[in-house]
Amino acid sequence: MLALGLSVTFAAAPGAQRGAAPAAQLTSTPTPPGTPAVEQMKKEAGAEVEELKQLSQQMVDEVFSFAEPGFQEFETARYLTGILEQNGFTIERGYAGIPTAWVATWGSGKPVIAIGSDVDDIPQASQKPGVAYRDPLVAGAPGHGEGHNSGVPMNIAAALAAKKIMERGHLSGTLKLWPGVAEELLGTKAYYVRAGLFKDVDICLFAHVGTDLSVHWGGGVGSGLVSVQYTFTGESAHAAGAPWRGRSALDAAELMDMGWNARREHLRLQQRSHDVIINGGDQPNVVPPVATSWYYFREIDYPHIKELWDIGNTMAKAAAMMTGTEVTWKLVGSAWPQHQNKTIAETMYSNIRKVGLPAWDEKDLALAKAVQRELKQPEQGLATEIGPLTGGLDESQNMGGFSDDIGDVSWNVPTATLMYPSNIPGLPGHNWVNAIAMATPLAHKGVVAGAKVQAMTIIDFVTRPELVKAAWDYFNNVQTKNQKYVPFIGPDDKPAIDMNKEMMDRFRPEMKKYYYDPAKFPTYLDQLGITYPTLRTPAAPAPQP
Numbered sequence: 001m002l003a004l005g006l007s008v009t010f011a012a013a014p015g016a017q018r019g020a021a022p023a024a025q026l027t028s029t030p031t032p033p034g035t036p037a038v039e040q041m042k043k044e045a046g047a048e049v050e051e052l053k054q055l056s057q058q059m060v061d062e063v064f065s066f067a068e069p070g071f072q073e074f075e076t077a078r079y080l081t082g083i084l085e086q087n088g089f090t091i092e093r094g095y096a097g098i099p100t101a102w103v104a105t106w107g108s109g110k111p112v113i114a115i116g117s118d119v120d121d122i123p124q125a126s127q128k129p130g131v132a133y134r135d136p137l138v139a140g141a142p143g144h145g146e147g148h149n150s151g152v153p154m155n156i157a158a159a160l161a162a163k164k165i166m167e168r169g170h171l172s173g174t175l176k177l178w179p180g181v182a183e184e185l186l187g188t189k190a191y192y193v194r195a196g197l198f199k200d201v202d203i204c205l206f207a208h209v210g211t212d213l214s215v216h217w218g219g220g221v222g223s224g225l226v227s228v229q230y231t232f233t234g235e236s237a238h239a240a241g242a243p244w245r246g247r248s249a250l251d252a253a254e255l256m257d258m259g260w261n262a263r264r265e266h267l268r269l270q271q272r273s274h275d276v277i278i279n280g281g282d283q284p285n286v287v288p289p290v291a292t293s294w295y296y297f298r299e300i301d302y303p304h305i306k307e308l309w310d311i312g313n314t315m316a317k318a319a320a321m322m323t324g325t326e327v328t329w330k331l332v333g334s335a336w337p338q339h340q341n342k343t344i345a346e347t348m349y350s351n352i353r354k355v356g357l358p359a360w361d362e363k364d365l366a367l368a369k370a371v372q373r374e375l376k377q378p379e380q381g382l383a384t385e386i387g388p389l390t391g392g393l394d395e396s397q398n399m400g401g402f403s404d405d406i407g408d409v410s411w412n413v414p415t416a417t418l419m420y421p422s423n424i425p426g427l428p429g430h431n432w433v434n435a436i437a438m439a440t441p442l443a444h445k446g447v448v449a450g451a452k453v454q455a456m457t458i459i460d461f462v463t464r465p466e467l468v469k470a471a472w473d474y475f476n477n478v479q480t481k482n483q484k485y486v487p488f489i490g491p492d493d494k495p496a497i498d499m500n501k502e503m504m505d506r507f508r509p510e511m512k513k514y515y516y517d518p519a520k521f522p523t524y525l526d527q528l529g530i531t532y533p534t535l536r537t538p539a540a541p542a543p544q545p
Contacts (some may be wrong), residue, residue: 009117010367011407028217028342030350031460031467040465045455046355048161052055056451057184057444058516059083059153061524063119064129064439065516066149069500070120070182073100075515077179080119080152084177087160096195098188098495101181103197106163109172111202111461114413115159115454116406117151118180118208118396123503127432129439130525131534132370134432137514141507145434147209147443150422152179154207154447158454165459166425174463176201180406184430186227186333187496189405190489198413202468203344203461205454206406209438210419212383213352215451217345217391217416220338223272223298223400224407226488227333230316230376231279234325236289246287247324251278253291260295263311270400271308272298284493300337300398302486332496334488336407339479342391342455343417343471345367349389357383357421358445367533368424371436374536377426382442402429410439411485414471418457420450439524440532 033039049056066075078102081091089104125145126136137143159175166173175268178197181188198204231251237246264273275295281288297308300368313329320327360382369379409415422443427434437443461467514528521527 010182013201017242019115025411028346028391029346030353030389031343032321033168038459041169041463042351042456043458045161045165045459046219046452048164049157049451049455052160052451053444053448056153056157056447057523058518059156060150060443060447061439062516062518063149063153064144065376065514065524067121067126067141067143067511069101069123069503070185070187071098071495071497072500072504073119073179073181075101076100076119080179082157082210083156088163089177095178095197096188096191096495098181098191098497099195101188104177105174106159106473107166107174110174110176111465112174112200113458113461114176114178114179114198114201114204115155115458115492116180116204116206116343116409117155118148118183119152120147120148120180120182120184122184122430123386125432125435126473127435128528128530129436130367130530130532131196132367132436133374133536136432138507138510139237141511142503143432143435144438145431146184146429147423147434148183149438150209150443150447151207152177154420154451155454157447158458159452161455162458163449163461166462171462175458182333182499183405185496185499186225186335186405187499190334190487191406191495193408193412194489198409201413203346203471204413204415206409206415206417206455207450207454208404208417208419209422211423211425212387212419212421213355213357213379213453214387215340215345215348215352215389215416217342217389219393219395219398220340220391221393221398221401222338223270223300223403224305224335224337225296225298225403226301226305226331227294228293228294228309228312228329229278229292230312230327230329231290231292232320232323232325232327233324234289235287237287239285241288247312248287249325250288250349252275252319252325252327253280253293253427255322256293256315259315259319260312263315267308268299268304270300270304270398272400293331297401298400300395300400302336304482305488331489331493332499333405334408335403335405336411336485338404338407338417340391340416341410341414341471341479342474343467344414345389347460347467348418348453351453351460352386354456355449355452357386358449360442360445361531364442364445366535367437367440367442370533370535371424371433372426375426375428375433380425384423394405408485408487411480414475418450418453420453422446422450
């Protein structure tokens with residue numbers, strides 16, 4: 001719905017695939033500058049971030065080296081909370097019953113500003129940084145193939161800079177830093193909401209790694225989802241000697257999969273759904289007595305997500321009936337569709353324009369183009385221009401896509417997501433290639449730029465109560481006027497905190513050998529002995545499938 005009296009433009013929404021049809025969005029203008037005193041404080045905040053460049057680089061590299069997937073971010077949590085504690089923040093660990101979750105608080109009074117980003121990584125994405133072809137640190141191990149090693153370090157640099165300005169100016173305000181644990185599983189933010197993390201928060205500033213410096217407002221492009229595991233239980237038997245005495249749970253899982261794929265043709269174009277069978281039996285000569293399928297049901301609004309989930313439950317029950325098995329299911333993750341706050345986005349965007357993109361050098365561009373060439377993508381290099389501020393996407397233009405459980409937060413408190421330029425354009429996402437840049441000067445420069453924007457935006461909301469009021473006016477009278485938040489999780493649902501444990505038990509002993517030691521090496525590249533950038537030569541190994 002086009003409203004608010006703003007002009008229409010055609011712009012690719014953040015996260016949209018290259019070459020996709022443009023979607024009609026509204027342009028809007030950045031928040032006007034504050035008083036000279038406020039603008040001076042923001043300038044000083046940016047200078048403080050610049051002073052923290054080395055710490056920022058060390059944090060980015062350290063978290064990259066830990067390479068921990070969802071719910072297993074123990075080293076990451078220990079390290080980051082230690083830095084915050086050393087700098088005067090009070091730490092609440094094990095938040096919402098999640099061992100690797102924490103909340104770090106400093107300051108007092110209003111406004112209360114929550115500052116978050118994700119910390120988990122991707123299975124089988126281990127990769128040497130700065131090497132423009134497949135070269136894992138530990139074969140088969142997880143790695144930061146999304147770039148989540150950079151967001152919380154960026155926020156810490158921003159918060160430390162803003163804290164110094166607030167102390168110097170005796171400014172009222174409370175900063176609450178928190179990590180997006182298990183974001184790739186959509187596993188925690190709804191539980192944060194349920195536990196009350198955002199109950200007294202006035203503004204939430206989120207951040208996610210990207211390839212440019214940008215923000216948008218409104219619904220944007222993307223989906224919400226529920227993540228559901230279906231477990232079928234049958235009866236084992238000798239698969240050759242007495243197969244008629246067995247009831248195959250694997251048959252049920254496969255029948256559900258076939259049924260869903262047939263139904264897919266008759267679902268809305270906006271839906272995205274996918275599954276894996278995570279337990280298909282033990283060995284071929286034993287009829288599988290237990291099998292588990294794991295589904296993501298994605299849609300662009302709450303009613304349609306719930307409808308997909310209901311269809312999935314029906315198919316699971318039908319598959320169990322066909323095979324004489326029983327089925328149970330559990331919710332292991334969920335995410336509401338995101339809605340970004342217009343006032344926060346406009347304020348962030350004004351600071352994006354002040355900060356500007358990093359000054360890329362020849363080495364950064366060489367790495368980017370080599371990776372793009374490796375993937376047979378256009379060799380476009382890196383972002384060089386700040387795009388327009390857009391938002392207000394017509395819902396009919398949203399064909400679905402990625403999800404992030406920051407959506408749950410965005411329906412409980414005014415929220416906007418800063419995208420900062422620490423990765424390379426044209427990559428597939430959730431892949432080892434997305435890890436190549438994430439502990440290199442390219443990532444470090446993007447984090448510094450993002451931290452300056454975040455720190456300046458904190459100062460804006462601390463010093464200008466009219467902006468907080470305007471953000472809530474949009475939240476109450478536009479965003480939630482006709483749509484209220486109903487969580488997908490129920491009162492008895494619990495976070496799936498044991499997920500990925502077996503993986504890390506297997507790989508962590510070898511991965512520990514590659515943990516970064518900033519006391520001995522200025523950068524992780526130095527520790528690994530990697531020349532930046534390392535490009536393909538005729539002798540270099542071919543990329544693995």
